[in-house]
Amino acid sequence: MTDNAATAIDNPRSTVVRRRKGVNWEKWGWVYMRASGVLLVVLIFGHLFVNLFAGEGVTQLDFGFVAGKWASSFWQWYDFLLLWFALVHGSNGIRTIINDYSTPPTGTGIRWLLTPHGIMKTALVVSTVVLLTLGTLVIFTFDPCPAGSPADLLPSFCSVAR
Amino acid sequence: MWSWVLHRITGVGIYFFLLVHILDTALVRVSPEAYNAVIAQYKNPIMGLGELALVAAIGFHALNGLRIILIDFTGFGTRHQKAMFYIVLALWVVLLLGFAPRHLMHVFGGA
Numbered sequence: 001m002t003d004n005a006a007t008a009i010d011n012p013r014s015t016v017v018r019r020r021k022g023v024n025w026e027k028w029g030w031v032y033m034r035a036s037g038v039l040l041v042v043l044i045f046g047h048l049f050v051n052l053f054a055g056e057g058v059t060q061l062d063f064g065f066v067a068g069k070w071a072s073s074f075w076q077w078y079d080f081l082l083l084w085f086a087l088v089h090g091s092n093g094i095r096t097i098i099n100d101y102s103t104p105p106t107g108t109g110i111r112w113l114l115t116p117h118g119i120m121k122t123a124l125v126v127s128t129v130v131l132l133t134l135g136t137l138v139i140f141t142f143d144p145c146p147a148g149s150p151a152d153l154l155p156s157f158c159s160v161a162r
Numbered sequence: 163m164w165s166w167v168l169h170r171i172t173g174v175g176i177y178f179f180l181l182v183h184i185l186d187t188a189l190v191r192v193s194p195e196a197y198n199a200v201i202a203q204y205k206n207p208i209m210g211l212g213e214l215a216l217v218a219a220i221g222f223h224a225l226n227g228l229r230i231i232l233i234d235f236t237g238f239g240t241r242h243q244k245a246m247f248y249i250v251l252a253l254w255v256v257l258l259l260g261f262a263p264r265h266l267m268h269v270f271g272g273a
Contacts, residue, residue, distance in 0.1 A: 034230075034235075041227070052213065056268060057269075058268050061204065062201060066187070067190070083184065087180060087184070090173070090180055097170065131181065131184045134185075138188045138191045141191065142190060149193065149195075153195065
């Protein structure tokens with residue numbers, strides 16, 4: 001705490017700290033945005049450097065490039081972390097924006113769901129869960145040398161192995 | 163206020179790209195042909211400019227995000243938030259000066 005005259009704030013009238021019971025999810029969401037943000041700066045700039053800047057940049061991207069990376073478990077786990085941290089960070093950001101611009105309905109159940117707020121929140125959760133599941137399965141069930149594919153589309157190590 | 167507005171706009175833009183990017187990457191599980199066909203679209207000039215806009219958005223969101231963290235957790239950051247906004251803009255320009263020429267040569271240089 002700094003005692004700068006311009007930023008000093010008067011003490012509140014009551015010094016009693018009221019605490020709600022249970023986990024303060026909103027606070028942990030706030031913490032998560034900052035912690036994951038720092039990590040994402042590293043992960044995303046690394047991702048952009050390797051895929052879009054080094055080598056031949058965007059022109060080098062094809063199946064063989066991805067297969068060459070995901071043949072190594074380092075890049076599988078790198079992209080796994082990227083997927084989860086980025087999508088959860090982004091979805092929580094969208095959640096904040098939905099809360100800022102749409103009024104939460106007073107009803108519950110179907111009366112909650114069938115409102116702009118309910119539809120947007122539901123769509124957000126469903127798309128996030130579906131994409132996290134899909135992305136994770138794609139990374140870890142990936143086959144760099146699918147049978148029956150033309151050799152010139154595959155990474156060079158596929159022909160050596162066979 | 164403008165840093166807040168830009169942080170939101172770039173955040174939403176990056177988010178919708180991320181949704182598409184997870185889906186296009188998932189095509190590696192369909193077939194090499196399907197993946198290559200879609201990724202080829204990323205190499206045309208219009209998408210190339212889109213990638214420049216994407217990197218610009220990510221660069222701003224990242225640098226301004228670090229600024230927000232310094233504001234939230236340090237007294238130094240709170241006192242100098244305005245100066246740090248101009249530092250964010252300066253670093254952002256440097257970042258794009260490093261990226262844009264190389265990327266545009268890849269996109270427009272004829273492979």
